[in-house]
Amino acid sequence: MNYFLHLGIYACIYSIVAMSLNLAVGYCGLLTLAHAGYFAIGAYTYALVSVKLGWGFLPAVGLGMAIASVASLAVSMSAWRFKGDFFVMLSLAVQSLLFSLFYNWFKADADFGTWANLTNGPFGIAGIPKPNIFGLQFQTIGSIALLAAVLAIACGVICWLLVSSPWGRLLKAMRDDELVARGLGKNTRFVKMQVMAIACAMAALAGSIYAGYVSYIDPSAATLDESILFVCMILVGGVGNFKGPLVGAVLLIALPEVLRFVAIPDAIAANVRLGIYGLCLVAIAHFRQQGIAGEYRIE
Amino acid sequence: MLQILANGIITGGIIAVMALAFTVVYLPTRIFYIALGGVYAIVPFLAWTGLQWGWAWYVAVAFALVIGVMLSLGCELLNHAWLEEKNASSGTHLVSSLGIYIIVVQAIAIIWGNETKVLRQGVDGVFNLAGVTLTQAQVGGAAIALLTIGSFYLWLQSTKLGLEFRALADNKNELALRGFSIQKLRLVAFGIAGLLSSIAALLVSWDVGFDPQGGLAALLLAVVASIIGGSQSFFGAVLGGILLGILRSQVVWFLSAQWSEAASFAILALFLVLRPQGLLGQKLRLESES
Numbered sequence: 001m002n003y004f005l006h007l008g009i010y011a012c013i014y015s016i017v018a019m020s021l022n023l024a025v026g027y028c029g030l031l032t033l034a035h036a037g038y039f040a041i042g043a044y045t046y047a048l049v050s051v052k053l054g055w056g057f058l059p060a061v062g063l064g065m066a067i068a069s070v071a072s073l074a075v076s077m078s079a080w081r082f083k084g085d086f087f088v089m090l091s092l093a094v095q096s097l098l099f100s101l102f103y104n105w106f107k108a109d110a111d112f113g114t115w116a117n118l119t120n121g122p123f124g125i126a127g128i129p130k131p132n133i134f135g136l137q138f139q140t141i142g143s144i145a146l147l148a149a150v151l152a153i154a155c156g157v158i159c160w161l162l163v164s165s166p167w168g169r170l171l172k173a174m175r176d177d178e179l180v181a182r183g184l185g186k187n188t189r190f191v192k193m194q195v196m197a198i199a200c201a202m203a204a205l206a207g208s209i210y211a212g213y214v215s216y217i218d219p220s221a222a223t224l225d226e227s228i229l230f231v232c233m234i235l236v237g238g239v240g241n242f243k244g245p246l247v248g249a250v251l252l253i254a255l256p257e258v259l260r261f262v263a264i265p266d267a268i269a270a271n272v273r274l275g276i277y278g279l280c281l282v283a284i285a286h287f288r289q290q291g292i293a294g295e296y297r298i299e
Numbered sequence: 300m301l302q303i304l305a306n307g308i309i310t311g312g313i314i315a316v317m318a319l320a321f322t323v324v325y326l327p328t329r330i331f332y333i334a335l336g337g338v339y340a341i342v343p344f345l346a347w348t349g350l351q352w353g354w355a356w357y358v359a360v361a362f363a364l365v366i367g368v369m370l371s372l373g374c375e376l377l378n379h380a381w382l383e384e385k386n387a388s389s390g391t392h393l394v395s396s397l398g399i400y401i402i403v404v405q406a407i408a409i410i411w412g413n414e415t416k417v418l419r420q421g422v423d424g425v426f427n428l429a430g431v432t433l434t435q436a437q438v439g440g441a442a443i444a445l446l447t448i449g450s451f452y453l454w455l456q457s458t459k460l461g462l463e464f465r466a467l468a469d470n471k472n473e474l475a476l477r478g479f480s481i482q483k484l485r486l487v488a489f490g491i492a493g494l495l496s497s498i499a500a501l502l503v504s505w506d507v508g509f510d511p512q513g514g515l516a517a518l519l520l521a522v523v524a525s526i527i528g529g530s531q532s533f534f535g536a537v538l539g540g541i542l543l544g545i546l547r548s549q550v551v552w553f554l555s556a557q558w559s560e561a562a563s564f565a566i567l568a569l570f571l572v573l574r575p576q577g578l579l580g581q582k583l584r585l586e587s588e589s
Binding site: 031078081082084085086088089090092093094096097099100101103104224228232235268271272274275277278279280281282283284285286289297298299 | 388398400401406523557564
């Protein structure tokens with residue numbers, strides 16, 4: 001039972017990330033590779049304020065989301081002028097800067113969480129408390145799963161309301177022809193800022209749940225490989241509609257579990273899983289460019 | 300000071316070879332060729348295996364280069380040529396290339412394991428030139444990089460194939476209308492890219508060692524170099540590579556090695572905002588930008 005709850009929590013976390021990334025990639029056509037950085041911003045913020053200052057879950061998550069949405073300006077302002085390969089490169093630059101911050105804001109002789117050593121560098125932060133809302137402790141795995149499910153459903157509802165509103169139609173219009181959208185008097189720069197702020201804040205929320213559940217965070221959560229995994233997930237599942245990213249997230253969770261039944265040695269199981277993801281990407285590029293359940297083809 | 304500059308120019312030369320490899324494909328075909336990182340990653344392992352089998356070093360190197368070129372040709376024949384036939388978007392090319400890169404890297408990790416390996420045995424010889432200390436691997440690497448870049452430009456500027464190649468990069472449709480085979484020239488592009496990236500990979504792994512994950516970082520560095528230099532010409536890549544090498548060695552010296560990635564990308568961001576066409580590029584009209 002615990003095993004299924006564990007999978008459920010991961011499915012919720014990845015669903016939130018996939019839905020947020022879908023807003024940027026599927027509805028704006030901005031293929032960002034910086035998402036793991038924002039995921040880690042949420043995780044580190046939650047870890048630091050809950051360990052050092054004893055904040056509860058909600059204010060800590062709120063702070064993480066606020067920081068992530070301010071930091072999202074780095075991505076959205078590059079989207080003002082660039083798209084396609086150049087935008088991908090700029091988002092990569094943001095990703096690399098964020099990772100360097102998490103990895104290098106470190107001093108061996110200082111206590112972590114101080115100004116000299118904020119993130120504890122490569123050693124990461126251990127002993128992060130479990131979520132705690134107004135004195136209500138989420139200690140057991142079942143209660144954390146419940147919390148993650150509630151948050152994931154809330155994010156799903158918000159995404160659904162956003163993309164089916166006039167604002168969501170504006171996003172699609174901007175993706176398909178930005179010049180026309182601007183010609184109609186829409187402020188596309190401001191819209192890009194809004195979208196990226198929402199998407200990055202949701203990624204930070206997922207990161208906070210992750211940190212609260214695993215109780216440990218280190219810079220490996222912010223690597224480029226993680227970002228690529230996120231992007232793989234939604235490209236395989238499909239973007240541009242509501243169900244595509246969810247399919248991708250479930251597939252990401254289900255794949256290693258299926259591999260468990262095939263007799264693959266543990267030592268190479270992770271490599272085989274990633275290799276299958278690569279294979280999926282190639283197959284999708286050739287046979288179904290909108291992904292398994294998606295609508296939009298990446299340009 | 301001179302020492303840092305010399306180190307920078309030498310690493311820059313090797314980055315330049317890799318940047319050239321990326322540009323050779325990107326300029327004529329507009330394919331963001333991530334799988335080149337896979338070629339870069341697998342070649343040292345092949346050479347290492349050859350050495351383990353007791354081959355002479357030149358046989359092992361030749362073997363690795365041939366497989367590297369064949370892998371790159373395979374990417375074009377089995378993947379990009381098909382996609383091009385279907386008129387796929389550049390994003391689709393990028394995604395499929397990323398997929399191939401992931402497959403290659405995971406295959407390497409499954410076959411050879413994840414550890415860092417080195418090609419060279421024992422300690423390197425050291426040269427002293429006017430107060431600058433250089434290892435044998437550095438001097439050899441610089442010489443080979445220079446030779447590679449030089450012969451590439453000689454080929455590009457003075458042979459008939461080189462002329463056709465420049466025409467392909469300039470205007471592909473016009474060239475096709477005049478009866479030249481685009482498919483053949485694209486194969487040439489991918490072959491050269493494979494060869495150049497294999498050489499760069501062997502030079503780096505001779506000097507500092509290699510692991511399965513290093514390909515993407517090297518490729519991204521090459522892309523940054525080619526954007527800085529100006530991605531419209533074959534010369535820009537070399538200029539950008541050497542500049543980037545010098546910059547990175549300064550950062551390593553004055554800050555720390557961990558910041559060098561961030562510094563390269565910060566420079567990239569600066570260039571994209573202030574001078575998106577790169578050092579050697581000209582500003583294009585909006586409709587001819589891609």
